[in-house]
Amino acid sequence: MKFSIQRASFIKYLNDVQRAISSKTTIDILTGLKMDLSKDALTLTGSNSDISIETIISIADDNAALQIEQEGAVVLPARFFSEIVKKLPEQTMTIEINERFQATITSGSAEFTINGLNAEEYPHLPEIDSKDQLTVPGDILKQVISQTVIAVSNQESRPILTGIHLVIKNGELLAVATDSHRLSQRIIKLSGADDAVYDVIIPGKSLSELSKMISDSDENIEIQISENQALFILGNTSFYTRLLEGKYPDTERLIPKVSEITVDFNAVELLQSIERASLLSHEGRNNVVKLAINPSAQSVILSGNTPEVGNVEEELHFKNLEGSELEISFNPDYMKDALRSFGQSEITIAFTQPLRPFTIVPTEDKDNFVQLITPVRTF
């Protein structure tokens, strides 16, 4: 195996594949990067127990300027190889693998020889045989992931809640996540999905990694789903993730259908107020802030009290306030995560009772995105 390539372009591909490679795995060969050189392309593969990423560098890619002298395959230590590639002196580098899987990496007057492994020992990627061709714009998928992943549980005690539940039917994708204290649900249209019906749970961490790979140039992302894997195709790069097994809780019944009180805020302004109040609540044991809503006085007051440290009080700006009087306490960190997911939007918060979950939706599009937060009992 022997080829030369432009380093800057190679590094870009390498960075993508490295997202799947962990140095902490117990399977030695998975700390490696697999390189497979055919007569017209170089394929890079990285994998861990959850995700696998494969990217193809074609000889037609002018930026990469891949020049193939001899086909072959090898597995090289990923972190160390990547550090070397990034430090080489010239724009071009040449890699040659001998019969003992040793790689000689040359660039200018610098020459590294490092030990590799037989690529035949590298595990095979899953095969996905999907009849449906689902596509979604990259920026929308990135948004859906960032909006729902915040409500994914970090606790392994209920593994199913560490995933995002995706339901595809009627040409729509519904994504929902909950850690049992809060919930986030987003619905989008999905092209090519008129007849497709899927119900899967994808690990939140996998989707976070996928999200980081989606760049502005990824116009459309193709999604394929099989029994225990999902595949996302971004241009020349394939992103595989395992699915979580089990049944996701019925979240539909958690979202209140009616409300007693509604208030409209600007998401950014409210976020800043909550951030201030949380400075104080973080100093105490309970991490709780209180909202006192008084429609007859047309006032909303945010407050916090941590006796050892001090207290905070702020009268909030709001747009519309309707309903009855209410005092409600909640974890400000959940509120911060939720508010950040709305960007600059105007939002509507709808309450029922002091100890019942409340919802946050965009004022202009109440049906397709909802964040739900369970209050905290403070008495």
Add this chain to the structure above:
Amino acid sequence: MKFSIQRASFIKYLNDVQRAISSKTTIDILTGLKMDLSKDALTLTGSNSDISIETIISIADDNAALQIEQEGAVVLPARFFSEIVKKLPEQTMTIEINERFQATITSGSAEFTINGLNAEEYPHLPEIDSKDQLTVPGDILKQVISQTVIAVSNQESRPILTGIHLVIKNGELLAVATDSHRLSQRIIKLSGADDAVYDVIIPGKSLSELSKMISDSDENIEIQISENQALFILGNTSFYTRLLEGKYPDTERLIPKVSEITVDFNAVELLQSIERASLLSHEGRNNVVKLAINPSAQSVILSGNTPEVGNVEEELHFKNLEGSELEISFNPDYMKDALRSFGQSEITIAFTQPLRPFTIVPTEDKDNFVQLITPVRTF
């Protein structure tokens, strides 16, 4: 005590003083920021066991727009207070302290009340009574610190080596540090120091913190030295540090006066080559690279070999090479630190024998700056 002030300006002063405040101290009141309001200025003070920083915000400072309503003093929890100040909604804030040392911090519709302490319980800053008025340009002092602090020891087993040795005499300042494996020495002219004679050891960590405070606008820094403290005055800010007690080793005799071999390099180019070779040495147990110098062939070859992982070899670019043949091994991390201290300069490396220390000096100014590295025995 009551005053109002522009937040942006106050935060700048606060950040300076906070460098001296640690949340890890065992003396509770030292986790606080002392504020002392006189009729024409607000003084902020922070301190730990090594350094104290005091800064004065005058009513004449237009950016701060300090408005004093009532004089007084208080100590507030520094980290928490600073977080609050940074998150307040409006450009201006007002602080009022009541008789129980509670501070009410108001900005727009947000109001925090936090518990403070009696400023009379705060320790007094050292008094320094110096007859000499030594001054040094801020950029030069910053350079001297960055060039020498790299050779300071991190090991508390010989505490004296955790300091930088400063010798002032004959109108010059000599700064030297060594961790016994390497040494760095810099000499500069010092204004107002014709008759001054000092020999002190300042903790390297103190000088690192001082260095971070020196901005481009600090044209001249005044230095005052007493028996167990040094004081650096930067505009409105005073930086106090304790001195280390004891006798610094005689470093003068460590620097070789003659050499067998000299090679000139560009510091940046050599640094890049050393960084490459160290990628490999870091993977092994010994962290050593080798330089093979051959004047008759006019070649200098840098190499490293870590049998488990691989090897590296690079022919180096150099300017002049004189003397006899030599192979010498050293820790590449010491070399990287040393080379970075020369910036873009051309440097001259002078060797005597494979196991004797070698020196690196700027080719254009060999007398005022020297880095010394002790080689490693590899056989």
